[in-house]
Amino acid sequence: MTGRLAAVNLGVVTEAEWAGDPSGRSGIDKRPVDGRVDIRFAGVAGDFIGERAHHGGPDQAVYAYAEEDAGWWAGELGRALRPGAFGENLTTWAVDVTGAVIGERWAVGSALLEVTKPRTPCTTFAGFWGMPDLIKRFTVRGAPGAYLRVLREGEVGAGDPVEVVDRPAHGVTIGEVFRATTLEPDLLPRLLDVPELPESLREKVRRRLGAAAG
Incomplete structure (x- = not known):
């Protein structure tokens, strides 16, 4: 199965009250760039990440969101949404991001990426869009985009x-x-039967199942 990259997006520094980082800065506002961009094990070269306690790292080095899903949101909200509006590094076309299997590997340019986990919506995302109910609506929609590690x-x-x-x-x-x-x-x-799932998420699953059993 082959799709394509519709855009590659890099975060700019945004200072706002809704930014989750203690510094008040966020990198969720990502803008399309021209030319080639380096994908490194630690993330996308030139990308700004504000709240590193919850963003970035090897299991969240790159974030992809489908242009088709962005189109659904544009229709739902009645406004245009440019590439990067979801805080994604890679805007894809004709790639089933929601249906991507954990551990699935993508050859993109000269990089090799592996699907790790979905994005969890946060208050920073809601603040960026100016929609207090975005977390609920994003969750119900169920098209979260995919984090990728760099192989x-x-x-x-x-x-x-x-x-x-x-x-x-x-x-x-x-x-x-x-x-x-x-x-x-x-x-x-x-x-728990998915070895490619990040260990931090597997541990959260085990805790939740343990609490439910108790």
């Missing part, structure tokens, strides 16, 4: 193919993990 560093640019080169047999998708950790906790046991 091979490389360069990417708008127009590059996004090729799914490997897909684990367990079949647990970004959408299923998101539903399990938000509105459908009955799905949580399935997540």
